[in-house]
Amino acid sequence: MENNLEHLRDQHDLSQRELADMVGVTRQTINAIEGDRYDPSVDLVFTLARFFECPVEDIFVPDVALESTINEAKETQ
């Protein structure tokens, strides 16, 4: 799942460690999310959205393949 976390963090002038402390995770987790190596839990996704005061979709971009599968399923209904 792609994301704009690094961009948002830069906009707020926060280090990975500062953001991690504010949302209650480790710096390594923020680093792994930014590097697209870890998909966060739903709880963490919403915590980040609340922290940046934006919709979830402004931070996380769903997989294109998954989105097209959902769209195809909707069209066949």
Add this chain to the structure above:
Amino acid sequence: MNRSLVAPTEVRRLIATAAALGGLGLALFTVAELPLVGVGVYVIAVGSTVVLQPLSDGTAFDERDEAIAQVAAFWTLRVFGLVSAIVFPALTVAWGLDAFQWQPWSAAVGLFAAVLFLTYVGFMLVLQRRT
């Protein structure tokens, strides 16, 4: 920042080191026929991991560590599953044909795998009822 607290990365490193030293100490002192010293080292190491966590000035372990542990558990079960499904039946057939003799260590490994999967099946049944 409180100076008495330690950076989370350092706490993670210290806990990993303490856990490794505890396990290693227990094994080495047991082999050296000093079991009480081994258990003492192990208890101190495990105790230090409990003491170290609150000293962190941030989150030391989080959901990602849990996710990594779950993947590691999945692969551990998979490896043991393959071993149980292929190696042990093959060894049993070989034993039946007098081509293999069970040794105490191979029997212990076989028994361990059986207990591991019985525990796994037990948890599966309990969790399926609960969720």
